[in-house]
Amino acid sequence: xxxxxxxxxxxxxxxxxxxxxxxxxxxxxxxxxxxxxxxxxxxxxxxxxxxxxxxxxx
Numbered sequence: 001x002x003x004x005x006x007x008x009x010x011x012x013x014x015x016x017x018x019x020x021x022x023x024x025x026x027x028x029x030x031x032x033x034x035x036x037x038x039x040x041x042x043x044x045x046x047x048x049x050x051x052x053x054x055x056x057x058x
Contacts, residue, residue, distance in 0.1 A: 038045040
């Protein structure tokens with residue numbers, strides 16, 4: 001019985017396609033709740049806390 005080998009390939013031969021697709025992905029807007037941002041971005045959370053806790057009368 002002959003061994004069957006499969007090769008997965010994509011017919012697109014354009015070299016700039018991956019860069020173009022990545023550019024499109026990075027330009028996409030994705031709604032993310034602020035609470036999720038604060039949970040994963042400690043530096044952002046610290047700055048946000050400092051900005052919102054400032055006394056406006058100082």
